[in-house]
Amino acid sequence: MTKTVKVKRKRWFNEDTFSLEVCLSGINPAPGQFFQVRTSDTLDPFLNRPISVASYKRGRLLFIIKVVGRGTRLLSEKKEGDDVVVFGPLGKELKLKKRKSLLIAGGIGVAPLYFLAQKLHAEKIDFTFLYGAQRPGDLIMKSNISRIAQKAIFVTERGSRRRMTAIAALRHIDTSTYEIGYTCGPMKMLVKLQALNLQFPIHAFCEDFLGCGCGLCLGCAIKYEGVYKRICEDGPVFELGRIDFGV
Secondary structure, eight states: OOOEEEEEEEEEESSSSEEEEEEOOOOOTTTOOEEEOOOOOTTTSOOOEEEEEEEETTTTTEEEEEOOOOHHHHHTTTTTTTTEEEEESSHHOOOOOOSSSEEEEGGGHHHHHHHHHHHHHHHTEEEEEEESSGGGGGGSSHHHHHOOOSSSEEEEEESSSSSSSSOOOGGOOGGOOOOOEEEEEHHHHHOOOOOOSSOEEEEEEEEEEESSSSSOTTTTTTEETTTEEEEHOSSEEEEEGEEEEEO
C-alpha cells in the first residue's frame, strides 16, 4: 500500500531522536514489519528510508526515528500537518509465542520492540523489557514501557547509577526463567548477545539500509544458515543463533 498521509503529531525526545504519528486506517501491521518512508518531494535523496512500526492503535501509526543522515534529517524537518508518503507494511510478520519472554533493546532498537511489547501485553504474555542506551536522555518511552512490562530494566553506559550495557546487565538477570527472547539494536550488541549462547531461542529484529524494501535490490542480504537472505523480504526477524555475522 502506498499512501500520502499527514503528520498528526511530532515529538522530540532528545536532540536527535523524534517521533512522527500519522493517520493510516485499513492496515493491520504486525511486530517486525516496517514502512518505507519518502523523505522529500524532490526524490533527493532518491531512496526511501525504512522505518519500523513503533505503535499502531485506532488508525494511528507511530514512527520513532533517529537522525543519522540526510534522509532522516529531512524527515526531522517535517511539521504537523505536512504530507508524508509511506509504503507498507513490508516484511514478514512475527507470530507471537505464548512463552515467558525477554526483550533486549539497544538504542533506537527500542522502537520495534515497543510495538512487540504492546502486543505481548494485550495477549497477557509475561515479559521483561531490558533496555540499554548511551545516556539517560537516550532512553525513550520509559514510562510507556514500565506501564506494560511485568519487569522493566533500564541501563546506560554513562550518566547514571546503572552504568553498563544491556549485554552486561544480562549477568544480573536469572535468564533460566525465560523461554524465548527478542532483540533489536546495533550489530555489535547482537554479536555479543549471540556469543552468550543463552538457553532459549532469541529472535533478532535486523535493521539495515533497505534500498527498495521489497527484495529487488539485494542490498540488505545477510548470511543465514549458510545461505543469503534478504532482510526486507525474508525478515526482518531472524533467529539470532543462525545468523552468520562474519566476525
